[in-house]
Every structure is written in C-alpha cells, then in structure tokens.
Amino acid sequence: MNRQEIIKLISALTNAGKSATVIPDLCKTAISDSGQMAIIATSTVVACYPRAVQSIFDGLALKPKQIFDIRNHSSEQILVDMGITDPDFSPEQPFPEFPPEETPEAWHPVIDKERCTECGKCHDFCLFGVYAVKDGTVKVAQPQNCKNNCPACARICPSRAIIFPKYEKSPINGGLHDEEKFDEIDAKTLYNTALKHKLAERRAKVSLLKKD
Ligand code: SF4
Ligand code: SF4
DSSP, X not given: OOHHHHXXXXXXXXXXXXXXXXXXXXXXXXXXXXXXXHHHTTSEEEESOHHHHHXXXXXXXXXXXXXXXXXXXXXXXXXXXXXXXXXXXXXXXXXXXXXXXXXXXXXXXXXXXXXXXXXXXXXXXXXXXXXXXXXXXXXXXXXXXXXXXXXXXXXXXXXXXXEOTTOSSTTTTSOSSOSSOOXXXXXXXHHHHHHHHHHHHHHHHXXXXXXX
C-alpha cells in the first residue's frame, strides 16, 4: 500500500467535501462484518489489487460502485477520474491510527469468477473444507478454515482464478503482472504437504485432549 498516495487522496477528498474511510483489513471485514461490506459496496473503492477486491465483493454477491487501482495509478489520476480536476492536497490529513491486531490477520482465498471454469479442483484439493460446491458452482464457503500463508490451491487452479489478496507476489495476490511463475506445479507434492499439515493439526488436537 502506498501510504503517501492514500494520505494525498484523503486530503483532496476531504477538501472537496467528500468523506473517506480507510479500511485496515478488507479480507478480515469480508469474513467478519457483512453489514459493513454492504455499506462499503455503496461507495467508490480505492485499493491496491482491484481484481482481488472485486473477487472479495463477488464472493459476498456485492457490487461496489467503482474500484480504482492505486497501485498502478497516481492519486492525481484517480481524483480526475472521480471528477476532481483541481485537487487541493493541503493541509495533509493524518493517516488514521488503527488499534493493534488482537487476532492474526485474515488469510483466505477468493475466486475470480471471470476466470473460474467451475472445474472443482480446488474443492477436491483442499483438506480443510474451505471450498463448497453447490449446483455446479464452487464458492469459498469456510474462509476461516484456510491455513495462514498457505496459497497451495492457487497453484493447482488451471485457470489461475484463485487469489490470495495477502500473498506477497503477483499473480496469486490478484496483481496484473506475473512476478512469480508457477508453471511447474507438482500437485501431488502440494497435496502431501497439505496432508502433513492436516495430520499434524489432528495430532495436536489429540494431545490437547489427553492433557485435559
Ligand atoms: S480450481 Fe480454479 S477454475 Fe477450478 S473451480 Fe477452483 S477456482 Fe474455479
Ligand atoms: S490454501 Fe490450503 S487451506 Fe487454504 S483454501 Fe487453499 S488448499 Fe485450502
């Protein structure tokens, strides 16, 4: 996130008589506060990875008014597209302070439905019940079950339709450029790694039960 560009945007929008709200963690809001997501969807959204953001809203059957890409466009460009042609950036508004995180940041996939072919491979691959299939449509049904920092299913999706908005590299994070190549995908190894993780989790639960 380009903090300086966001501060400029907030300043210009405030000076133009518009209100601006900074959402610290849209992935977390998406799984914890559908009411707030519905309110956000009535606004213009400015974000780093519009494809990821669009897919987050799609997963909730919401359609934001418009999404602007702050990673690939300057705040000046975005303001012009919003109809603010002579922005006033002064005085600079402070970046909001957020309370410290009490829980780990939300980590979960979203599906770009423009790319998804509903093949079901992600559903068959995931051992944690994150995906569900209903009436031939695959959806992220239990995002909170996803394992932190594991983007494994994105690598097996033949359409590259699975996005992890918090993954560090493109295209898995929904970015426009292929910073990371993942042509050589060994699905079996990925599956075995996921299986090991699952078994380790099960063993941990068993030992906890024994202690109690
Ligand atoms: S593997 Fe990819 S294309 Fe297939 S259902 Fe999942 S997201 Fe869609
Ligand atoms: S990253 Fe792993 S746990 Fe998360 S949805 Fe994909 S396969 Fe399931």
